[in-house]
Amino acid sequence: MEPHVVVIGAGFGGLNAAKALARRPVRVTVLDRHNYHLFQPLLYQVATATLSPGDVASPIRWILRGAPNVRVLLGEAVSVDTAGRRVRLEDGSLLDYDFLIVATGSSHTYFGNDQWAPCAPGLKTLEDALEIRRRILLAFERAERETDQARRQELLTFVLVGGGPTGVELAGTLGEIARQTLRHEFRSIDPRRARIVLVEAGPAILPSFPRNLREAARTALHRLGVDVREGTAVTAIDQHGVTLGRERLAAGTVLWTAGVTASPLVRTLGAPLDRPGRVVVAPDLSVPGHPEVFVVGDAAAVLDRHGRPLPGVAPVAIQQARHAARTVLNRLRGRPGAAFVYRDKGNLAIIGRGAAIADLGWIRFSGVFAWLFWLFLHIVELIGFRSRLVVLVQWAVAYVTFQRSVRLITNVGRSDRSEPS
Ligand SMILES: Cc1cc2nc3c(=O)[nH]c(=O)nc-3n(C[C@H](O)[C@H](O)[C@H](O)COP(=O)(O)OP(=O)(O)OC[C@H]3O[C@@H](n4cnc5c(N)ncnc54)[C@H](O)[C@@H]3O)c2cc1C
Known part of the structure; x- marks a missing residue:
């Protein structure tokens, strides 16, 4: 059977990894806790009533419909067993992999408050x-x-x-x-x-x-x-x-x-983390000691050629995801992986x-x-x-x-202060 690549997360990183592996000699499983890919750069336009949720989110299944070797699963990964090459989901089920690409992004942090x-x-x-x-x-x-x-x-x-x-x-x-x-x-x-x-x-x-x-x-x-x-x-x-x-x-x-902190899932990889909790990956974006596991996007800590951390932006996630997918395919052909180089377009x-x-x-x-x-x-x-x-x-x-067409207030009676968003 063809090698199984599991991609966790279908944000900018995960989606581009899956696209780069489409129609290649691998079986790909994309796992996300949402059934949609979210275009985060326009999220503030939803928050300020210019756009509707459906304008900035698309079903992952629909985006990847043309890739017969890619299946999409709705579910949340809670831990990774790197020794056993398995991902555990929130319902206790397990997903075995030969290669793993972790692209679970980040969330905001209140710096301990x-x-x-x-x-x-x-x-x-x-x-x-x-x-x-x-x-x-x-x-x-x-x-x-x-x-x-x-x-x-x-x-x-x-x-x-x-x-x-x-x-x-x-x-x-x-x-x-x-x-x-x-x-x-x-x-x-x-x-x-x-x-x-x-x-x-x-x-x-x-x-x-x-x-x-x-x-x-x-x-x-x-x-x-x-x-x-x-x-x-x-x-x-x-x-x-x-x-x-x-x-x-x-x-x-x-x-x-x-304040941004990496997704908590990466803590279960047993890899070194930087201060915002991102995985300090090897130059080819793999996890040190695990050449079959890659971390890309907001969850990865990668330095540019001046030694500064790459920013948490979509082009970084996209380029890293494509690089990780290329490295997987190269490994399968017995070729070595190369170091990731970010091309900053502005x-x-x-x-x-x-x-x-x-x-x-x-x-x-x-x-x-x-x-x-x-x-x-x-x-x-x-x-x-x-x-x-x-x-x-x-x-x-x-x-x-000057109008903002989506000025709808839902949950009018809900308390503002008692529930976290
Ligand atoms: C409000 C806002 C505005 C932004 N504006 C810009 C901009 O203008 N330009 C720009 O370049 N960048 C912008 N960014 C940053 C950019 O969106 C991120 O750098 C990019 O999304 C990172 O891609 P990623 O794949 O690492 O993570 P994400 O795109 O965040 O994707 C992570 C995916 O993983 C899934 N996931 C997380 N945990 C799990 C789990 N345990 N199990 C299963 N699935 C999981 C999530 O549901 C999500 O689909 C913005 C971000 C925000 C929040």
Whole structure:
């Protein structure tokens, strides 16, 4: 029988590993705890009511329908027995493998302050995005009914903790919602008076971008009314806001956009981990001592040629997955594996309508052209013609009318604070 390759996770890494192994002389099993592949770069648009969940997620089974040697299983892996070459699933069943590619990604971490989670949801899953959307829209609704001025301002204050690309995207879009989308729709409150604060503990927001682009992003955020606080650490979060050292900021909505930790599954591989819990893999992306096991994407710690860790972004996961799949095929032909080399094609971040920054290495630019470039790339990379078409139309409508068509509040009566997102 042909060798069995198990791929855990069908995110950017797992999906591309499976595609690279399609129609090759191997049997492939793709295991994911969801039945869909999620296009995370557009998740914040679900959280801010521009896109629907179905626009940014596609069934894994459908994506891989043309690969007869690939089967897709819905299930959660709970541990890997590297000695016995078996994956244990949540229901106790076992999956034997000859080769294993682990692409289970990452989740957010509260740096040991897990009690903050119910007060400050992070953005990683579709459920997170819908919960954030619910909280943002409810905050305006509650403020409209509130008669106490201080409480009303608290409800209209939004704090984002973490000034990476996700924090910047969310802050910029919130600024647009408050200043443009909702402008004429309330009678007791003026949504334009909403306060949006982006807090970054490090010296600057968007640390992976050069200084001039960071400055352009800061200017664009200020234009949207976002208060950017750099070099400011959040020391406490509770139901009514955040504490920033000695300062208290009353806020009805706090969102967590800082801190990433690798998926807990990789701890069961028995391999060395770095501080964020990623597996320190060998140069060919295999687990030291286990040439048949590979870790790719957000769950792997790989250094670039300057000795800096590669960022947790989709192109890294995609290129690593293809490399791991190639190495498996090479091993089967008796050829040695090669070291992984990342080809960095650049870095992009969007701030809002007509505002983005782009660092392509050989050229850096910001403003409308960077924004158009961002739109183009994300449309091209979305999976499926339907998603591309729908997203294109939604964006065009949002651009012309300033409207966000998915402003639905579900679970209106649910408590915001008692349940983790
Ligand atoms: C809000 C947000 C915005 C982002 N924006 C950008 C951007 O603009 N550009 C960019 O390049 N990158 C962006 N990223 C980062 C990018 O999405 C990740 O780097 C990329 O998804 C990593 O790919 P991966 O395959 O390692 O993990 P993921 O894509 O996260 O996939 C992991 C998969 O594993 C599955 N899984 C996890 N654990 C288990 C288990 N135990 N058993 C079974 N299945 C499991 C999950 O369901 C998931 O399908 C963003 C991320 C987020 C959260």
